[in-house]
Amino acid sequence: MSYSQQRSEPHVVSRVAETISPWVRLETVTAVMPGATAPEVYHALAQADYVHVLGLHVSNNLVLVRQYRPVLDRWTLEMPGGLREADEPPAETARREVEEETGLAVKELIPLMENFADNGRMTNRAFGFFALVEGELGSTEIGVEASFVPCDRIGAMAADGTLAVPAQIGLLYLAGRHEGVRRICVELGLGEPPWMRDQSGPT
Secondary structure (H helix, E strand, C coil): CCHHHHCCCCEEEEEEEEECCCCEEEEEEEEECCCCCCCEEEEEEEECCEEEEEEEECCCEEEEEEEEECCCCEEEEECCEEECCCCCCHHHHHHHHHHHHHCCEEEEEEEEEEEECCCCCECCEEEEEEEEEECCCCCCCCCCEEEEEEHHHHHHHHHCCCECCHHHHHHHHHHHHCHHHHHHHHHCCCCCCHHHCCCCCCC
16 A cells, blocks of 8 residues: 555545646546545636736726626626736736726726635636726727726625626625725725725615
């Protein structure tokens, strides 16, 4: 019996990757789980890192993009973002995606998040940023439509599923608590980040 077979702590025995598209690899992971002696087989999707951007325009509106998602067979409303190219710094990806999808320029960029996109079935990481943006809307990507949304509407959109990407919803919370984002909101005359205010009203 080999040393790896005698180990009691969980560990990966092997990892084999198969390219199934220009964007995705299927990884077959054989691992010994906690309390087990025999290995089990798991599968994961390996792909480029995700980059999400919560964009606040100098006009005091948030920026969303509408696009068709064939896997879901539906149009979605999302924050600007996309896939990180190779070893491209995530901040550069954020600036590039904002420009390509919205036509807007980033004045200030604040990192908010770096974690795993999905810790059970995917191996890539997710990066999140806040961006203060300026300029006129005008996407250069076919099929992507950018629009402004009032800050005080975004909470309801997250609650009813109109904005449905969990990592992007999480950016609202992280941005609302970030000192740099709060400073920008004060400078724009917004006071507290308006998406963090209680919009429920009297009951």
